[in-house]
Amino acid sequence: MTIQLLVTDRNLxxxxxxxxxxxxxECDLNFNKPASGQVTLPALPEYMQLLQxxxxxxxxxxxSIWCAGPMEQPQAYTWxxxxxxxxxxxxxxxxxxLARVAGYLTxxxxxxxxxxxxxxxxxxxxxxxxxxxxIIRALVDENCGPSxxxxxxxxxxxxxxxxxxxxxxxxxxxxxxxxxxxRRAAAWNRLGFRTRQVGxxxxxxxxxxxxxxxxARFSSGLGNLRSVAFTMAAPLxxxxxxxxxxxxxxxxxxxxxxxARVYVEVESGSQADWYRVEKLIEESGKDxxxxxxxxxxxxxxxxDNPQASLATVTVDTEDxxxxxxxxxxxxxxxxxxxxxxxxxxxxxxxxxxxxxxxELVTSVIGDSDKTTTTATVRTVRDLARRLGRLEAx
Numbered sequence: 404m405t406i407q408l409l410v411t412d413r414n415l416x417x418x419x420x421x422x423x424x425x426x427x428x429e430c431d432l433n434f435n436k437p438a439s440g441q442v443t444l445p446a447l448p449e450y451m452q453l454l455q456x457x458x459x460x461x462x463x464x465x466x467s468i469w470c471a472g473p474m475e476q477p478q479a480y481t482w483x484x485x486x487x488x489x490x491x492x493x494x495x496x497x498x499x500x501l502a503r504v505a506g507y508l509t510x511x512x513x514x515x516x517x518x519x520x521x522x523x524x525x526x527x528x529x530x531x532x533x534x535x536x537x538i539i540r541a542l543v544d545e546n547c548g549p550s551x552x553x554x555x556x557x558x559x560x561x562x563x564x565x566x567x568x569x570x571x572x573x574x575x576x577x578x579x580x581x582x583x584x585x586r587r588a589a590a591w592n593r594l595g596f597r598t599r600q601v602g603x604x605x606x607x608x609x610x611x612x613x614x615x616x617x618x619a620r621f622s623s624g625l626g627n628l629r630s631v632a633f634t635m636a637a638p639l640x641x642x643x644x645x646x647x648x649x650x651x652x653x654x655x656x657x658x659x660x661x662x663a664r665v666y667v668e669v670e671s672g673s674q675a676d677w678y679r680v681e682k683l684i685e686e687s688g689k690d691x692x693x694x695x696x697x698x699x700x701x702x703x704x705x706x707d708n709p710q711a712s713l714a715t716v717t718v719d720t721e722d723x724x725x726x727x728x729x730x731x732x733x734x735x736x737x738x739x740x741x742x743x744x745x746x747x748x749x750x751x752x753x754x755x756x757x758x759x760x761x762e763l764v765t766s767v768i769g770d771s772d773k774t775t776t777t778a779t780v781r782t783v784r785d786l787a788r789r790l791g792r793l794e795a796x
Contacts, residue, residue, distance in 0.1 A: 405464070405465050405466070406428065406462065406463065406464050406756055406762070407421050407462075407463040408421060408422040408425060408428075408442060408460065408461070408462060408463075409421055409422070409460075409461040409463065410422065410453045410454070410458055410459070410460060410461075411458065411459045411461060411471075412457065412458060412459070413457050413458075413459065413473075413558045413559075414558050414559060414603075415459070415558075415559050415600065415603050415604075415605070417461075418453055418458070419449065419452075419453045420449075422442075422444055422450060422453075424444060424445045424447075425442050425443060425444045425758070426443050426444070426445075426492070426757060426758065427442065427443045427756075427757050428440070428441075428442045428443075428462070428754070428755070428756040428757070429441055429442075429753070429754070429755050429756075430462055430469060430470050430753070430754045431751050431752070431753045431754075432469075432470060432499070432731060432751065432752045432753075432754075433731070433750065433751050434595060434612075434731040434732045434748065434749065434750050434751070435582075435585075435586055435589060435595055435596060435732070436501070436582075437472070437498045437499055437501045437502035437505050438470050438472065438497075438498050438499035438501070438502070439496075439498060440460070440462065440470055440496070440497050440498070441476075441494055441495060441496045441497070442460070442462075442494070442495050442497075443492055443493070443494045443495075444492065444493050444494075444495065445489065445490060445491075445492060445493075446480055446482070446490045446491040446492055446493040447490055448490075450493065451478065451493065454474065454477040454478050454493065454495055455477055456474075456477060457473075458473075458474050458477060459471060459472055459473055459474065459497075459500075460472065460473075460474055460495060460497035461600065462754075464754065464762075468599070468600050469754060470497075470499050471499060471500060471599075471600040471605075472497060472498045472499035472500040472501070472502055472503070472598070473497065473498060473500070473502055473503060474495055474496070474497045475496050475497060475498055475502065476494075476495065476496035477495060478493050478495070479493065479494040479495075479496070480492070480493050481493075481494075499597075499598055500557070500560070500598040500600070500605045501582070501596075501597065501598045503547070503557050503560075503598075504543060504547055504557070504560075504581060504582060504598065504607065505580070505581065505582045506581075507546050507547045507555070507580075507581040508546075508578050508579065508580060508581060509528055509542060509546060509576040509577065509578060509579045509580075509581055509584050510528065510545075510546060510578070511526050511527050511528050511577050511578070512526075512528070513528065513545035513546050513550075513551060513552070513555075514545075514552070516552060516554075524577075525688070526577070527575040527576060527577040528542075528545075528575065528576050528577065529573075529574070529575040529576075530573065530574055531573045532571045532572070532573055533571060533572070533573070534569050534570065534571055535568075535569030535570060535571070535572050535588050535589065535591055535592050535594060536565065536566060536567070536568050536569040536594065536609040537565075537569075538572070538574055538588045539585045539588050539589060539594070539596055539609050540562055540565075540607075540609060542576075542581060542584055542585055542588070543560075543562070543581070543585065543607050544562055546581055547560065547581070548560050548561070548562060548607065549561060549562070557605065558605075559603060559604055559605045560598075560604075560605045560607060561604050561605070561606055561607070562606070562607055562608070563599075563606040563607060563608025563609075564608070566608065566609055566610050566611065568592065568594060568609060568610065568611035569589075569591075569592045569594050569609070569611070570591070570592055572588065572591050574587060574588050589609070592611070593611075593612060593732070593748075594609055594610065594611055594612075595609070595610050595611070595612050595731060595732035596608065596609045596610070597610070597731070610732075612730070612731070612732030612733045612734065612748070613729075613730075613733045613734075614733070614734045615728070615729050615733050615734060615735050616734055616735060616736045616746045617736075618728070619723060619728055619729040619733065619735035619736065620723075620735070620736045620737075620738065621715070621717040621723075621735065621736070621737045621738065621768070622737070622738035623738075623740060624738070625720070625722075625723075626720060627717050627718055627719070627720045627723055628715065628716075628717055628718075628737065628738070629716045629717060629718050629765065630715065630716045631714075631715045631737075631739055631740065632714050632715075633714070637677050637678075637680075638671065638673050638674075638677055638680060638707055638708050639680065639682070639706070639707035639708075640671075640680045640681065640682035640703070640704070640707035641670065641671045641673055641674035641677065641678070641679055641680045641681075641707075642668055642669070642670050642671070642674070642679060642680070642681045642682070643668070643669045643670075643671075643682055643684050643699075643700035643701075643703045643704055643707070644666070644668055644681055644682065644683050644684065644700075645666070645667045645668070645669065645684045645686055645696040645697070645699050645700045645703075646664060646665075646666060646683060646684065646685055646686065646687070647664070647665040647666075647667070647686045647687065647688070647689045647690055647691065647695070647696045648663050648664045648665035648687070648688075648689075648690055649663070649664050649687050649688070665689075665690050665691055665696060667691050667696040667697055667700060668700070669697060669700030669701055669703075669704060671704050671707075671708055673708055680707075682703065682707060684699055684700060684703050686699050714750075714767055714768070714769045715737045715739075715747075715767070715768045715769055716765055716766070716767055716768075717737070717765060717766045717768060718763065718764070718765050718766075719763075719764040719765070719766075724764070725749075725752045725764050725766050726752065726764075729749060729766075730749065730752075731749055731750075731751075731752060732748060732749060733748070733749050734746050734747065734748055734749075735747070735749060735768060737768055737769075745769075747768050747769040748768070748769070749766050749767075749768055750767045750768065750769065751766065751767040752764065752765075752766050753765045753766070753767070
């Protein structure tokens with residue numbers, strides 16, 4: 404194991420010498436989310452001078468950059484005479500450069516400053532029937548990349564080579580968190596996106612995760628499965644009652660009185676398993692002539708369907724290693740202790756390291772947060788039933 408820690412400024416210029424003497428390093432790389440890491444160091448004066456706002460942390464593992472991005476908490480200092488009579492310790496919390504992208508909103512017109520945006524609420528940034536990868540690239544490029552206003556550009560951020568992935572889809576957005584819009588565009592084809600530092604550039608790119616369910620398998624018998632956890636809960640709503648119409652700015656629909664309300668109900672199939680739960684969705688100013696109200700109800704059901712979470716934690720072995728044999732977003736197979744096989748997505752790859760104990764790389768497969776993904780809900784229900792049968796034997 405060889406780990407090197409560097410500090411750079413926001414223009415990626417290396418400052419000072421590599422940070423030595425660290426005692427603990429933790430770093431999670433996350434699928435379509437910013438990374439999360441922290442490192443504990445001796446609070447030497449030369450280190451404290453380097454650990455300042457606006458600086459970046461670069462973690463190099465075995466000659467390759469594992470994570471590089473802004474320090475979100477440059478200094479958390481502690482000193483205790485009873486435990487450490489030296490200069491004390493400082494813990495640095497950092498992320499990758501995707502955290503910088505996450506700090507932006509989608510402007511309706513990215514070519515204009517905030518004060519110049521239109522006051523008309525229905526004016527939105529839009530792409531219709533455009534390749535999903537190109538949509539994600541355009542969102543980042545125009546809001547914080549090379550094509551953005553000078554004051555909004557992220558230093559060193561460029562677009563990576565086009566991967567040629569994804570299919571056509573449509574999206575509109577207005578003052579939405581930029582990564583939320585990117586994730587919506589990516590979800591249709593389950594695309595991934597990331598930043599990576601190459602030389603003096605931060606490259607933002609889109610990629611297609613790989614189905615590795617046949618080659619990447621985890622089980623207790625193989626010695627690479629550490630833990631399994633799941634939960635199951637009732638739906639938040641089974642009937643989305645969408646209320647539209649009533650827009651005085653728009654002329655009435657043909658044959659309708661002025662300002663008429665439009666009502667659409669979208670029901671979930673989960674109502675048969677659970678019970679009816681109604682939720683009102685306000686979509687004033689829209690009608691269902693092009694399915695807008697139905698789409699709003701369908702999207703709401705996606706958030707309100709039965710809630711489930713399924714997370715497994717695996718560990719690297721010589722035969723199967725994260726980054727070499729599978730990566731973030733790839734679909735892999737987990738054989739649960741019940742014998743049930745599931746395939747799910749690699750959500751997190753975690754690096755834990757200390758000078759004395761070396762390094763440990765683990766992966767989280769599945770999502771520990773509540774999800775309404777139909778396949779996950781079905782899997783959790785099946786797992787619960789199998790566990791029930793085992794208990795009854």
